[in-house]
Amino acid sequence: LRRRYSLEVRIARDVFRTNPYSKCRRIRVCSSKVSNIGLGKGGKNRRRGKNENEGQKRDxxxxxxxxxxxxxxxxxxxxxxxxxxxxxxKRLCHIRGKMRKKVWINSGDIILVGLRDFQDSKADVILKYLNDEARALKSMGTC
Known part of the structure; x- marks a missing residue:
């Protein structure tokens, strides 16, 4: 059995059992089962969400x-x-726990990092700017 993305798949496998009440002593049992274990109601697509916050403007x-x-x-x-x-x-940045698996960061994105007093080569990611916010920062000349 292989587990991938919390989806358990059992391919029809042969299981032989003995039945004392039948003429044939061996019974072939085929079982195939697909279940979304641990995903809750709605499965994988509910967990991903629907980007409901995309239309909202933030400061x-x-x-x-x-x-x-x-x-x-x-x-x-x-x-x-x-x-x-x-x-x-060029700094090595750490994505903080509040942003992990909620805010997806890709290469080329503009982010705001918090510098460390004791390590100049490392920083912490505070915020990811959306595309229109990054354009606004560039037009203002701050970025």
Missing amino acids: LIYKEDGQEYAKVERLLGNGRLEAYCFDGV
């Missing part, structure tokens, strides 16, 4: 001291990414 958040704008260079896995900050430094 544009600007950088403060200790923060910097950055462009995602590449994703490293395990909640980490490499980003080129607009102060000219």
Whole structure:
């Protein structure tokens, strides 16, 4: 059996049992079962959601001291990414727990990172800007 995406698939396999009441002592049982274990009501598509917040406008958040704008260079896995900050430094960034599996970050996205006082080469991802928000930042000249 292989488990993938919490979906359990059993292909019809032969199971032989003995039946004391039948003429034939062996019975062939074929079972095939597909179940969405652990996904709750609605399965995989409900868990993904319907992007209901996409139509809503949110206030544009600007950088403060200790923060910097950055462009995602590449994703490293395990909640980490490499980003080129607009102060000219390439940093290893950590995606915080509130954003994991809720906000999907791709290479080329504009993000806001919080700089660390004790490590200049590392930062923490605070916010991912949407495409129109990134365009607004570029037109203002802040990014």
